[in-house]
Amino acid sequence: MRSYGYKEFQVSSEADGYKFSFKSGVTPGANHNRAIDGLSPFLGAKFSTYDVDNDNDSGDNCANIHQSGWWFTTCAGYNPTGQPQPPSVQYKTSDPTQLSWPHTLNYSAVRVDIFLIAE
Numbered sequence: 001m002r003s004y005g006y007k008e009f010q011v012s013s014e015a016d017g018y019k020f021s022f023k024s025g026v027t028p029g030a031n032h033n034r035a036i037d038g039l040s041p042f043l044g045a046k047f048s049t050y051d052v053d054n055d056n057d058s059g060d061n062c063a064n065i066h067q068s069g070w071w072f073t074t075c076a077g078y079n080p081t082g083q084p085q086p087p088s089v090q091y092k093t094s095d096p097t098q099l100s101w102p103h104t105l106n107y108s109a110v111r112v113d114i115f116l117i118a119e
């Protein structure tokens, strides 16, 4: 399992489009496999769902294409809340509805867990 953390993660109001922000990335401990920072590319984006198109693509509804909700910027990006890939798919999926996450080796993502821990 690979992980990456963020400090002081916040989500803005509905009127502001539920934009998220964080102060800095957290380097995992020495015994952790470090994942790629998958959230920074979406900083400043508003949250989109199939019925609320807040993405930056004026021609498409990315949440509808991906069948998920996320802080989409372009519809060609990743889909962290997509459907799990079948076990037969070993590399990054070309199906926009399936889960995908940035990875330099182009491996598939089995799942993405997002934990919010109050301090």
Ligand SMILES: [Ca+2]
Residues within 6 Å of the ligand: 053, 054, 055, 056, 057, 058, 059, 060, 061, 062
């Ligand atoms: Ca759009």
